[in-house]
Amino acid sequence: MTRDLTEGWEYGVLGLKDPDDAGGLAPYFDFIRDHLDLPGDVCEVGVFRGRSLIATGLHLRRLGSDKRVVGFDSFAGFPTYAPEDEPATFEALHEAGAISDAHLARVRLNREHLAAVGRDPSPSAASSSGDFGGTSVDAVLAKAAYLGLENVDVVEGPFAETMTADRDPDRRFMAALVDCDLYESYRVSLPYVWERLVPGGFVFLDEYYSLKFPGARVATDRFFAGLDAAPELLRVDPNGFERWGVWKPT
Numbered sequence: 079m080t081r082d083l084t085e086g087w088e089y090g091v092l093g094l095k096d097p098d099d100a101g102g103l104a105p106y107f108d109f110i111r112d113h114l115d116l117p118g119d120v121c122e123v124g125v126f127r128g129r130s131l132i133a134t135g136l137h138l139r140r141l142g143s144d145k146r147v148v149g150f151d152s153f154a155g156f157p158t159y160a161p162e163d164e165p166a167t168f169e170a171l172h173e174a175g176a177i178s179d180a181h182l183a184r185v186r187l188n189r190e191h192l193a194a195v196g197r198d199p200s201p202s203a204a205s206s207s208g209d210f211g212g213t214s215v216d217a218v219l220a221k222a223a224y225l226g227l228e229n230v231d232v233v234e235g236p237f238a239e240t241m242t243a244d245r246d247p248d249r250r251f252m253a254a255l256v257d258c259d260l261y262e263s264y265r266v267s268l269p270y271v272w273e274r275l276v277p278g279g280f281v282f283l284d285e286y287y288s289l290k291f292p293g294a295r296v297a298t299d300r301f302f303a304g305l306d307a308a309p310e311l312l313r314v315d316p317n318g319f320e321r322w323g324v325w326k327p328t
């Protein structure tokens with residue numbers, strides 16, 4: 079049975095983003111809506127409980143598109159941490175002029191708030207979802223089934239195994255949401271996505287501006303340093319948070 083959602087609260091109950099009222103993620107959903115003429119499917123790197131993955135499936139169906147969305151995740155939480163994920167990397171980024179004074183001030187304020195509620199700012203604890211272990215493939219696919227979505231695929235496992243250069247070399251993406259928080263996760267997934275992104279395609283970089291995960295920005299800057307594309311500021315949310323993405327040249 080096909081089921082759609084019409085009222086804002088329904089998204090909250092099901093733990094989904096509303097693709098038509100997506101706040102900071104609006105540039106991603108809007109890009110998909112406005113570029114359905116591009117070939118390729120949609121890719122999500124970092125699914126957790128399917129908040130944005132299932133919303134993307136819903137979005138594509140409403141738009142009458144036959145594109146699919148494929149989500150990659152371990153569905154068992156973060157597999158590994160790198161030195162670049164340590165909180166002190168924010169200070170190094172600031173010293174190198176890579177993040178603004180305002181960004182570092184928010185990072186430090188966030189640390190103070192975390193400390194006040196007894197949480198530490200390390201990458202495994204900085205998020206309210208911990209290490210994101212509390213999910214499963216079945217739980218995500220059950221949400222898709224509940225809505226009657228037939229355009230959602232998942233690939234389970236650490237990216238180091240599921241996003242290697244030789245995996246699905248013929249896959250093509252027109253858009254991607256990279257939302258995987260950590261240095262190694264960005265380092266491994268960006269080449270996989272970029273190689274398969276069609277000219278004119280777009281990647282939303284969820285942690286390029288983050289108060290918790292500095293390694294994502296380090297890995298992204300290292301990846302694009304040798305390429306003919308670079309992250310661009312898409313919008314600044316009302317709370318001052320920056321949203322970044324990158325287009326593949328045509």
Ligand SMILES: C[S@@+](CC[C@H](N)C(=O)[O-])C[C@H]1O[C@@H](n2cnc3c(N)ncnc32)[C@H](O)[C@@H]1O
Binds near residue numbers: 129150158235
């Ligand atoms: C911030 S959550 C994704 C949130 C999701 N997009 C949403 O809409 O709620 C990050 C996810 O990335 C996954 N992840 C991070 N690094 C990974 C890796 N190297 N391999 C597999 N999964 C990874 C985690 O398991 C976690 O579920």
